[in-house]
Amino acid sequence: MISYICLVGWFTVQTMTMNMTRPTLLLDSYQCRRNLSHMVSKARQHNLVFRPHFKTHQSVKIGRWFREEGIEKITVSSVEMAQYFARDGWRDITIAFPLNINEISSVNELAGGVDLHLTVLNKESVEALNHSLQHSVGVFIKIDTGAKRTGIPYHQTEEIAGLKQQIERSPVLHLEGLLTHAGHTYKAGSRDEIIQIHKETRDRLVRLRQHIQREGEELLISVGDTPSSALAEEFENIDEIRPGNFIFYDLQQYHLNACSINDIAVALACPVVARHKERGQIIVYGGAVHLSKDTFLEGSSRVYGYGVIINEKGWIVPEEKIIVSGLSQEHGILNVSPYMLKRIVIGDFIGILPAHSCLTANMMGGYADVEGNVYDHLSG
Amino acid sequence: MISYICLVGWFTVQTMTMNMTRPTLLLDSYQCRRNLSHMVSKARQHNLVFRPHFKTHQSVKIGRWFREEGIEKITVSSVEMAQYFARDGWRDITIAFPLNINEISSVNELAGGVDLHLTVLNKESVEALNHSLQHSVGVFIKIDTGAKRTGIPYHQTEEIAGLKQQIERSPVLHLEGLLTHAGHTYKAGSRDEIIQIHKETRDRLVRLRQHIQREGEELLISVGDTPSSALAEEFENIDEIRPGNFIFYDLQQYHLNACSINDIAVALACPVVARHKERGQIIVYGGAVHLSKDTFLEGSSRVYGYGVIINEKGWIVPEEKIIVSGLSQEHGILNVSPYMLKRIVIGDFIGILPAHSCLTANMMGGYADVEGNVYDHLSG
Numbered sequence: 001m002i003s004y005i006c007l008v009g010w011f012t013v014q015t016m017t018m019n020m021t022r023p024t025l026l027l028d029s030y031q032c033r034r035n036l037s038h039m040v041s042k043a044r045q046h047n048l049v050f051r052p053h054f055k056t057h058q059s060v061k062i063g064r065w066f067r068e069e070g071i072e073k074i075t076v077s078s079v080e081m082a083q084y085f086a087r088d089g090w091r092d093i094t095i096a097f098p099l100n101i102n103e104i105s106s107v108n109e110l111a112g113g114v115d116l117h118l119t120v121l122n123k124e125s126v127e128a129l130n131h132s133l134q135h136s137v138g139v140f141i142k143i144d145t146g147a148k149r150t151g152i153p154y155h156q157t158e159e160i161a162g163l164k165q166q167i168e169r170s171p172v173l174h175l176e177g178l179l180t181h182a183g184h185t186y187k188a189g190s191r192d193e194i195i196q197i198h199k200e201t202r203d204r205l206v207r208l209r210q211h212i213q214r215e216g217e218e219l220l221i222s223v224g225d226t227p228s229s230a231l232a233e234e235f236e237n238i239d240e241i242r243p244g245n246f247i248f249y250d251l252q253q254y255h256l257n258a259c260s261i262n263d264i265a266v267a268l269a270c271p272v273v274a275r276h277k278e279r280g281q282i283i284v285y286g287g288a289v290h291l292s293k294d295t296f297l298e299g300s301s302r303v304y305g306y307g308v309i310i311n312e313k314g315w316i317v318p319e320e321k322i323i324v325s326g327l328s329q330e331h332g333i334l335n336v337s338p339y340m341l342k343r344i345v346i347g348d349f350i351g352i353l354p355a356h357s358c359l360t361a362n363m364m365g366g367y368a369d370v371e372g373n374v375y376d377h378l379s380g
Numbered sequence: 381m382i383s384y385i386c387l388v389g390w391f392t393v394q395t396m397t398m399n400m401t402r403p404t405l406l407l408d409s410y411q412c413r414r415n416l417s418h419m420v421s422k423a424r425q426h427n428l429v430f431r432p433h434f435k436t437h438q439s440v441k442i443g444r445w446f447r448e449e450g451i452e453k454i455t456v457s458s459v460e461m462a463q464y465f466a467r468d469g470w471r472d473i474t475i476a477f478p479l480n481i482n483e484i485s486s487v488n489e490l491a492g493g494v495d496l497h498l499t500v501l502n503k504e505s506v507e508a509l510n511h512s513l514q515h516s517v518g519v520f521i522k523i524d525t526g527a528k529r530t531g532i533p534y535h536q537t538e539e540i541a542g543l544k545q546q547i548e549r550s551p552v553l554h555l556e557g558l559l560t561h562a563g564h565t566y567k568a569g570s571r572d573e574i575i576q577i578h579k580e581t582r583d584r585l586v587r588l589r590q591h592i593q594r595e596g597e598e599l600l601i602s603v604g605d606t607p608s609s610a611l612a613e614e615f616e617n618i619d620e621i622r623p624g625n626f627i628f629y630d631l632q633q634y635h636l637n638a639c640s641i642n643d644i645a646v647a648l649a650c651p652v653v654a655r656h657k658e659r660g661q662i663i664v665y666g667g668a669v670h671l672s673k674d675t676f677l678e679g680s681s682r683v684y685g686y687g688v689i690i691n692e693k694g695w696i697v698p699e700e701k702i703i704v705s706g707l708s709q710e711h712g713i714l715n716v717s718p719y720m721l722k723r724i725v726i727g728d729f730i731g732i733l734p735a736h737s738c739l740t741a742n743m744m745g746g747y748a749d750v751e752g753n754v755y756d757h758l759s760g
Contacts, residue, residue: 021482098653101727102401124726273478293673346504
């Protein structure tokens, strides 16, 4: 499919041997594997079970890199995603999204073939599982340690203990532990604040476990966001981490100090379709249906952007930082200096680092690396 | 596929005979056809060529409703979309997106089978077409009448006249007219402002045409946004309209006064997965990968939202207006009163009117109507 050499103008990756004609999500496979190996080492060093979240890449082919690193346990965010990876031989899968009881027959089918772990936070889910499951599954109680999205608030110990008892009485469920996603790290203002949230999350879960755990029982503690997993260095009492975004990183992570700009391993290549000298803008074929409408907050200038341009010398942000300042369905708008406007010509491909790589990958439904290999995505 | 009766709790469409288990984009096919028939009548009444934009629905099956109304000319926003509809027998297609010269071989292939119209705004595109096209195509010069996205600014008459001459010298191109998208109507503060923009757009194009048109020449004027097409009543000197969104409408259009809330013809049905009494929120399975992260601006409260809940009596916004206030990859967050919190139970399906229906349809990749019929989408 990707066969012959094509110069891509301003965004020239020297080794690129691709025939790109449309917006294409480029993967820096070398950087992906570096990001992966770094996180694998970190988990090993802290004696943690590493159960990476596959919702970022959603790719069987990329998933195999994890397997080559010895990883056997994974996290997904939907039943469909669990099925997708089960078909590629993954046999130990946590669905880290509150159980959707409408999908219980698919859950049951899945549980017949893999070691399945579910996330529950209410009695209705346990009742539905008791009623319909024919295979045994593990469950984690979802705890809200401060993110205020889903999970029983950590301080509602009675409610948590009640749910625990209900699970223990179930003939098909076995309680495995407490699971949280400290998603409030994404709103943190600094590296220190992320580490603070991580510690607080850990302490809240540990105290909760002490409170509800019977003698001899060993409930696991599973945590998971990429900012904490990337920045924290203290994981005592934590059993498992589930970061996902780290495989690609993105501008949101960069502005959280969770990665360097060079760690970002995906870029959307977009053809230039218009140049507007009169207002210093170029327009690329690459809009909301390619990048997604998620934004990053450029800290110093308090400006929201959808992406940032990289230059032709590699995936480096040039001195003149060019931000994708506007997006409609298929158009991306870049403000550029007269100097850059002269260098960029119609038909060039411009490389854009995404604000949120999980969503960009989901929009694009596939990847290509600079060696010309293509990669699947569940949505493709 | 959709086979047996399933009660969908709070969001009960009485006649629904669907087996929904996951987020599903529901289509009110009756309302779609009403929206369509209304726009067809309006175009007819004003003696306009109606060339609807298919980028909103991107569906062969929905496209056939247009054909039943006698429509033969359509607009799309990508080469891929043109190919998709050409395969269903559409033979007169305008690609209303600046030509991406990297796709010229696909454009050429397409031009061999359909009456193709392209949008150009620079000499590079004309040169590329001259160099590679083996079939004749029509072209429109893209004019910017104030939206500041793409198009040559309407007052740069020399540049426009120069491009016109270049096109006239081409052996493969024939100039058809001036095309604009007055996208600044989407930022208008009132109905009057939209009508004002529409008139100004028309006047600018008419003056431009007078300036550059030779004697005997008849350049067409093609305009296209849904707010103008829905609200304006004066179309003198305009030849063609290309609205797209009107087939579904959405909350952005509603807040622009371009439609009533009852005109909105798509709703995302999302399963309830968590209830949070302590903070008055429910969480649905339906996030950025389903709704898209586009927002509407709730005028009175100046609050941005991702969607609005409809009630079980039909697609009506209940007295207690519930806004989707937060979205992550798969989660949607709704703030609800204690009264509503009691009525909504785990497993219910909640119907959500989208902020921007084009993007929601693109995310979902397909539709189902309440009679149980399913509909394709190019991205599905």
